[in-house]
Amino acid sequence: MYGASVDDIKQDGKAEPERLAEFEARIARGEKIEPGDWMPAEYRKQLIRMISQHAHSEIVGMLPEGAWITRAPSLKRKLILLAKVQDEAGHGQYLYHAAETLGATREEMVEMLLTGAAKYSNIFNYPTLNWADIGTIGWLVDGAAIMNQTMLARCSYGPYSRAMVRICMEENFHKKQGQEQVILLSQGTPAQRRMMQDAITRWWWPTLMMFGPHDTDSPNTPTLVKWGIKTRTNDELRQDFVDQLAPDLMALGLTLPDPDLKYNEETGHWEFGSIDWDEFWRVVKGDGPMNAQRMAARRRAHDDGLWVRQALAAYAEKHGSLN
Amino acid sequence: MPDTQWPRFMVFQQMAPGEPLVHNGTVHAPDIEMALLNGRDVFVRRPRAHAMWVTPVECIFAKTAQELADGTWLAGVQDAGGAEEKYHVFGKLHHLGQLDQLGMVEAASAPMAMKRAIEGFGGKPVLVWWVFPAARTLYSDEAEAESLFQFSESHDFKNQAFYPVITMMRQMRAKGKLED
Numbered sequence: 338m339y340g341a342s343v344d345d346i347k348q349d350g351k352a353e354p355e356r357l358a359e360f361e362a363r364i365a366r367g368e369k370i371e372p373g374d375w376m377p378a379e380y381r382k383q384l385i386r387m388i389s390q391h392a393h394s395e396i397v398g399m400l401p402e403g404a405w406i407t408r409a410p411s412l413k414r415k416l417i418l419l420a421k422v423q424d425e426a427g428h429g430q431y432l433y434h435a436a437e438t439l440g441a442t443r444e445e446m447v448e449m450l451l452t453g454a455a456k457y458s459n460i461f462n463y464p465t466l467n468w469a470d471i472g473t474i475g476w477l478v479d480g481a482a483i484m485n486q487t488m489l490a491r492c493s494y495g496p497y498s499r500a501m502v503r504i505c506m507e508e509n510f511h512k513k514q515g516q517e518q519v520i521l522l523s524q525g526t527p528a529q530r531r532m533m534q535d536a537i538t539r540w541w542w543p544t545l546m547m548f549g550p551h552d553t554d555s556p557n558t559p560t561l562v563k564w565g566i567k568t569r570t571n572d573e574l575r576q577d578f579v580d581q582l583a584p585d586l587m588a589l590g591l592t593l594p595d596p597d598l599k600y601n602e603e604t605g606h607w608e609f610g611s612i613d614w615d616e617f618w619r620v621v622k623g624d625g626p627m628n629a630q631r632m633a634a635r636r637r638a639h640d641d642g643l644w645v646r647q648a649l650a651a652y653a654e655k656h657g658s659l660n
Numbered sequence: 661m662p663d664t665q666w667p668r669f670m671v672f673q674q675m676a677p678g679e680p681l682v683h684n685g686t687v688h689a690p691d692i693e694m695a696l697l698n699g700r701d702v703f704v705r706r707p708r709a710h711a712m713w714v715t716p717v718e719c720i721f722a723k724t725a726q727e728l729a730d731g732t733w734l735a736g737v738q739d740a741g742g743a744e745e746k747y748h749v750f751g752k753l754h755h756l757g758q759l760d761q762l763g764m765v766e767a768a769s770a771p772m773a774m775k776r777a778i779e780g781f782g783g784k785p786v787l788v789w790w791v792f793p794a795a796r797t798l799y800s801d802e803a804e805a806e807s808l809f810q811f812s813e814s815h816d817f818k819n820q821a822f823y824p825v826i827t828m829m830r831q832m833r834a835k836g837k838l839e840d
Contacts, residue, residue: 585829588833652690
């Protein structure tokens with residue numbers, strides 16, 4: 338039987354501290370932990386929390402971009418956007434699979450999302466108001482996600498790491514198609530430039546919030562770093578993102594909505610203003626511009642699909658296929 | 661009828677003829693034939709595939725190097741006799757790798773198949789072993805490979821190299837405009 342069960346306690350007679358020391362030594366050597374291997378209950382719990390939230394983000398993340406498929410400005414952009422949204426559905430599947438190897442069931446995870454007990458990335462609670470938002474999501478939002486996912490591709494849990502390697506490969510297309518659009522729109526007609534500037538103004542701060550609270554307000558981080566789940570902190574990743582994106586966006590003549598943004602010659606880093614954490618927590622707690630619509634859309638999709646799940650289950654039962 | 665997300669199936673993919681199959685992940689499906697189609701939709705969006713296998717997750721018998729380390733499990737496996745059947749053998753050889761197809765053994769039970777796999781293919785260190793019965797596996801039909809998989813190869817726009825953004829950014833930084 339593949340996939341560890343939560344009550345599958347290994348009876349090898351070793352004491353917990355001894356097992357924990359072995360586990361941490363394996364991680365220190367760069368080994369991957371696989372389903373079936375011993376792991377602390379807290380490692381399993383933290384991974385299920387992170388991976389299922391990540392999976393939900395891929396699924397909910399289809400909604401803001403999906404809204405623009407019918408209104409894409411050309412067949413080329415429409416096919417690209419269709420392929421990208423389809424990829425996000427696939428990424429959700431890879432990630433749910435990784436959580437399932439830890440004993441979480443799909444039914445439980447879907448239930449947690451639909452009842453609001455589980456979170457998904459805050460960024461998807463913001464609306465997509467014009468076509469330039471699609472390029473911005475590709476370059477900024479997927480770019481920020483890739484930085485986080487590149488770190489997670491090196492994480493200590495084998496199935497999560499493998500899902501991330503695959504996702505990063507596919508996300509590079511998402512980022513570059515977005516960057517290409519931002520470059521072209523920023524050099525386009527006056528109306529296109531205005532549209533592009535409007536999108537950057539609205540998405541810049543929410544994108545910086547994607548990296549999560551400051552390290553000082555992120556109580557799980559030290560444990561996650563010690564067990565090789567995260568290898569870098571929220572603030573380190575956020576700084577990398579600003580260092581990469583700020584000069585590129587400015588080279589395109591775009592203005593970032595932060596009067597405190599400036600390059601520090603001594604440190605070699607871009608300094609930026611304070612994030613509005615009140616807004617961050619308000620949106621996390623459900624009061625963002627699109628929280629209610631996103632949840633309603635997911636629940637409707639789930640309810641509308643009930644007859645399909647039942648019909649196919651009835652067919653499988655009647656025909657008694659291999660499973 | 662209770663609501664369900666359907667059972668899980670393990671998906672294996674072969675990128676090109678002659679290459680070993682590689683484990684991809686799982687899909688949920690009401691039956692094994694739908695599992696093959698769902699597997700195609702989830703895992704063959706890119707870059708390519710030549711063949712795909714699916715098997716119910718409960719058919720996978722797995723052991724990690726850690727579980728086998730002290731030798732007690734292996735020493736306890738008894739050949740109880742009975743009719744033998746074919747089992748596929750997959751193994752993870754590198755910490756950063758996937759499970760790759762290693763070959764096939766014949767045995768009367770999954771534990772015996774595991775034991776024979778370790779005896780037959782254990783020349784190099786294997787981190788995770790899987791065996792599963794060939795009779796419980798559904799294989800994509802070679803004659804249908806083109807219609808099942810080939811279309812995924814033709815979408816250049818899904819390749820990140822399709823977007824010349826590095827060149828475009830270089831032009832913007834140097835000249836403040838794009839060249840035609």
